[in-house]
Amino acid sequence: MIVITDAGNARFKVIQFDLSSRRNPRQAPIVLREELFLVTKQVLTDSSPVLRKRFESHPSSDVASPALRTEEDSISSMEIWLRVLHKTVIPDTYKVAIYEMWYLAAASENYQFDIKRLKTWFEEWYIQQKVDPYSFRQLLFPCWTFDHARGFLNATREAVYDSVGYIKEESPVKYSLPRFHLPYVVIQNLVSAKKSLRDNLEAALWEPIAQLLRAKCSCKVDTQYGYIHALEGTGGWPFHHLWPRASVTDILNRLSRFSYQAAPNACKRCRKNYEAIVESAVRTARCDFDGLCLDCMERSKPRPETDAEDYLKDNMPTVDDWSRPCRVQHGEPTWYHSFMGQREYRNVLLKNLRGRYPSRMR
Numbered sequence: 001m002i003v004i005t006d007a008g009n010a011r012f013k014v015i016q017f018d019l020s021s022r023r024n025p026r027q028a029p030i031v032l033r034e035e036l037f038l039v040t041k042q043v044l045t046d047s048s049p050v051l052r053k054r055f056e057s058h059p060s061s062d063v064a065s066p067a068l069r070t071e072e073d074s075i076s077s078m079e080i081w082l083r084v085l086h087k088t089v090i091p092d093t094y095k096v097a098i099y100e101m102w103y104l105a106a107a108s109e110n111y112q113f114d115i116k117r118l119k120t121w122f123e124e125w126y127i128q129q130k131v132d133p134y135s136f137r138q139l140l141f142p143c144w145t146f147d148h149a150r151g152f153l154n155a156t157r158e159a160v161y162d163s164v165g166y167i168k169e170e171s172p173v174k175y176s177l178p179r180f181h182l183p184y185v186v187i188q189n190l191v192s193a194k195k196s197l198r199d200n201l202e203a204a205l206w207e208p209i210a211q212l213l214r215a216k217c218s219c220k221v222d223t224q225y226g227y228i229h230a231l232e233g234t235g236g237w238p239f240h241h242l243w244p245r246a247s248v249t250d251i252l253n254r255l256s257r258f259s260y261q262a263a264p265n266a267c268k269r270c271r272k273n274y275e276a277i278v279e280s281a282v283r284t285a286r287c288d289f290d291g292l293c294l295d296c297m298e299r300s301k302p303r304p305e306t307d308a309e310d311y312l313k314d315n316m317p318t319v320d321d322w323s324r325p326c327r328v329q330h331g332e333p334t335w336y337h338s339f340m341g342q343r344e345y346r347n348v349l350l351k352n353l354r355g356r357y358p359s360r361m362r
């Protein structure tokens with residue numbers, strides 16, 4: 001028996017099944033492990049409406065076997081929940097692997113434990129994963145579900161910069177708990193953030209070509225050829241073949257190898273510092289998107305019961321600080337792509353802001 005609290009007055013039995021042992025959903029899974037926990041009945045009944053009912057229907061028994069979806073319990077995740085609820089967390093709980101986050105989320109749903117109660121525990125678990133053993137694909141869902149603003153910002157930033165092709169999340173429990181994943185709209189927002197990044201980068205690299213097309217000098221043809229040839233020579237351009245096959249970081253690293261100078265006898269207009277232009281485009285792209293902000297997402301969620309004016313006021317950024325009321329610092333692209341409300345409202349906010357600070361908006 002695991003003692004959650006010395007003052008325990010009830011025993012809580014948890015059974016962990018091996019879900020992978022099932023060939024089809026109707027087949028009963030094999031029992032992997034059983035554990036009894038010494039707990040306080042009052043804490044459980046206060047924290048879980050499901051367990052309250054369970055205790056009410058079995059008033060004489062001090063063993064509250066789980067009632068719903070028992071096959072989704074894991075011993076470790078239940079121990080974490082019980083310790084958090086009893087305020088008896090021990091350091092060993094921070095050593096669990098990332099897949100337990102899916103079982104913690106499942107227990108929150110099945111027992112109606114308030115997911116916010118795990119926030120502090122998850123913050124510490126996140127810190128203790130020192131060598132960054134988990135990929136952003138696996139961290140997306142836990143950071144979102146446990147409301148970890150910094151972790152979610154980092155994971156979504158990496159999703160945009162380090163994904164090759166389509167942006168995907170990954171569950172380490174595979175087919176066991178398929179209903180626990182990010183809302184699809186989050187992936188859509190990341191895809192649109194990646195597309196904006198590409199559009200901006202493409203426009204910045206295209207600008208010298210556009211200027212040369214408009215030039216009247218005789219050296220423009222050689223200069224334009226030289227610039228395009230050097231861009232292609234980096235292996236990071238043009239994007240249409242490359243974008244589905246390489247990550248943004250990889251493309252930016254290739255572009256940073258760009259090297260080209262116009263011929264010494266070319267006219268002054270042709271003898272621009274093309275290396276500085278490409279370097280600046282790469283630098284801007286590298287810090288273009290900070291990731292998605294959970295606070296901006298929460299604030300901009302559609303709120304039909306709220307007056308439109310109040311909703312707009314709550315979501316009004318300032319041009320100096322797009323993240324003033326947020327837990328993490330970020331720029332405009334994060335604000336823009338984290339917006340979860342109607343596009344019309346986002347347009348109204350940007351229009352208002354441009355009206356107020358016309359000279360300072362890019």
Ligand SMILES: [Zn+2]
Binds near residue numbers: 218219268
């Ligand atoms: Zn020229």
Ligand SMILES: [Zn+2]
Binds near residue numbers: 293296
């Ligand atoms: Zn924000």
